[in-house]
Amino acid sequence: MPRQTFVSTAVVLVLALASSAQGAPEAAAVTVIRAGTLIDGKSSAQRRDQVIVVSGNRIVSVGDAAAAKVPEGAKIIDLSGAVVMPGLVDSHTHIFLQGEDPAEGGYDIQLLKYGIAFRAARATVAVRRALEQGFTTIRDVETEGAGYGDVGIKEAIEAGYIPGPRMFVVTRAISTTGGYPLEGYAPEVDVPKGAQIVDGPVEARKAAREQLDHGADWIKVYMTHRSWVDGKGNLVSQPTLTLDEIRAIVDEAHGWGKKVACHAYNGVGLQRALDGGCDSIEHGLELTDANVAQMIKQGTWYCPTLSVYYDHWAAESTPDGQRDRKRAAVHGPSFRRALQAGVKIVFGTDVGGFSWTEPIAREFGRMIEFGMSPMAAIQSATSKPAEMLDMSGQIGVVAPGAFADIVATRGDPLRDVQALEQVGFVMKDGKVFRDAFH
């Protein structure tokens, strides 16, 4: 049939074009990186004087410089004066938020006054900021009223239109009536909500299906919302979804082979998140010993986002100010408890909740302050999230077979973790995005 003939001719043509475009100088696609020190993201020991061979977008070999054969015609990148690591992973970002100053309208203005194109333009800057700081992968945990914009940004990055990290996106996120801003407006006025609002397990499952259908890699659920300090001085958090509702979402997501991230501070909502089978607890401000034991038993991930709770405290004499101080006060001990018990911890920052002009890597310092070793902190941003994202061996490691996502710092982050705020070299997918060393 003529139509078939046409199709097969077209296929042959496309293949021929593809091979002439890529195939030409095979050797030119090979890059050799000389690493003075290598922290591979997985092993606990660092190695000196290594040679990493990259072909196309993959690492093909890693070995001692003394024994290494440099392929002929390879491009050489000399990082022998630097510490080389896998590209970093931030497991909790918001590219559609910009750390809005309350004096400039705060969170609400984003939803009320800024159109989606304006917000997408700013998200384009945000993903570039992540990449230039060495974060070659992010799990972006909701668009805050910008619908499925995260899927669009991810597609634009993958198609090469804009620079940015590998993205795992959750789209709109899910909460309940009374469980998410915008709020505080006259009841007669319909205002948009920053998350998809559901009531009842049927709506909950339907929202998960819609989001998965439109490209969500993960589902994000708010299991607690407001928090305050009660008369006895305890932090209390309003629970949102019921156990039936969260179970419907988790069941649906797991059926699609996807996971569920649950924003949960403490108390009833956190307990429902764990009983409902959440895959990761976001923030987890106040984890009890029983919570921690359940997380270990169920293999639940913990993404603490410590630093953001030290920003912008309200005045000490106000209820909000007391809450802000209490949140930070219980968070550190929770982190220690989880760490000591062996809960699987991933690095996450909530950047977007604070400005993208702040260094994302400041979170490492807090993790170390609360008892994590610098090497474990680096692994919480490399091989650990790779495991959580079902990308072990692909990202978060400098090893043969992995994507060539490689970063480097001048200073030694094992001695001074602030070195990670000064990433000077960034390669993603085999392409050098930034090189301040040459």
Ligand SMILES: [Zn+2]
């Ligand atoms: Zn967040």
